[in-house]
Amino acid sequence: MRGRRYLIFIVLVVLAMVAVVLLNGGMGSATGPVMIGILLTAVLVLISVGVTTDFYSELVDSMRTESLLKVNACRFYLYGRGGSGKTTLIKSWLGGDIRPEQSTKFFAFYSGEKYVDLETKKQSRIILSDYQGQSPSQNTLNASAKVLGQPGRRLINAVFFVVDIAPRLERNNQPLSTEELIDWLATDTESKIQKRLEQHLEYIVPAILEIVFATVYSTNLLNVTLVINKIDLLESVVAMGCIPGISQANVDEYARNLFRRIEMNVREACDRITSPEHHIDFNVSIVSAANGTCVAQTFNEVLRRYANVSSNRSKPERRRTAA
Incomplete structure (x- = not known):
């Protein structure tokens, strides 16, 4: 500065x-x-x-931001309760020292370049929206049209609904470390996980999903993913024997079953806006933003599809010649 x-x-x-x-x-x-x-x-x-x-x-x-948002980019819209790890997810993919390009009290966005194909060294600009998550209106009514695109001409290519196994906890205004969270989760584990699940169920309900999709939808939307975060915490407490009947072999299945109702709600909301002319991929990804497990894979899958669609759209149509 x-x-x-x-x-x-x-x-x-x-x-x-x-x-x-x-x-x-x-x-x-x-x-x-x-x-x-x-x-x-x-x-x-x-x-x-x-x-x-x-x-x-x-x-x-301001001038730099205006210029940045006018370029073609793969745009990600993240939605989830506060403390679910949206910002950590973004920083895990882009790099821990990345700073938001623009930030308000409720809303921010990040930008960068990512390789689509390491072999050809092809790159694509990416833009990711982020918000605090205390209120759904922060990323719907108060979302930036510069990031999302104008109503009726939205530019969002992927929507990630982010849930997690355990909330963010703080001590002396500082978040607990992973080790401290594991210690906290190791006692009364199932009850604490269930309480966190109920918080997500209250936040991601069908009525809110309708508003979210109304906010972001256009034919540019290519992917909807339910991201289950903090699998590393679950793996740790399972290894400690804190959840009877669950082993490392079926920990992912256990995590997915926990959020099955949210998965169905998101899938149904996605299906309602899908048509034969406009297919939207739906995925469930189990990740750890803290240690990077499956984070790059989750984002890169969307980025590759965006690059393929963009490439096909830019190809000139072949003129048919009469036989």
Whole structure:
């Protein structure tokens, strides 16, 4: 931020010097010195504003954001309760030190480049929406049209509904580590998992699903995925024998059965907007955003389909010739 301010400062100083040189031809007139004085005063005010406030840096950021969102990109829309791991999921795929391109109190988006094909080194721009998750309206009524596209012309290619095994817990305003979460989950395990499941069931209900799909739907939508996060926590407590009858061999099946009702609700909502002319893939992905298990695979599957569809759309139609 400071470097950007210095750059703006230098540009303004240079412009001021150029203006003075150009106006020097009028020094002989009565108004020449007055005009130069006014100009220098105005420039000094502009410099002061640029150095002491975020006005110019925010202007540059806004222009960059506008430009960024106009490019073709594979766009992901993540929906899920607060603490389910949406942001961690994004950072796991893009890199832990990635920062949002734009952030408000409720809504943010991330952007980057990802390889579609390592062999050909083909890349695609990606944009991912994120929000706090305390209220569904944050990612529906208050969602940014610049990220989603204008109503009636939405640009979203994939919707990920994110659920998890255990909530985010904090101590002294800091989230518990994975080890601390495992210790917490190791006692009264099934009851705690069931309570978290009920929270997701209250959040992802058919009425809300209808609103979500009404918010994001267009023929650009290619994929809907139910993402079951924090499988690493479940694997750990299963290994400790905290859930009778469940072993490492069937832990994924257990996780999927937990969220079967949500899966059916999402699938049915997806089926209602699917037509013979517009097929939407539906997947269930079991991941760990914390350690990266199956995260890249989940996103890359969508990215490859987006690239294939985009490639087919860009191919010119062959003209039929009469026999």
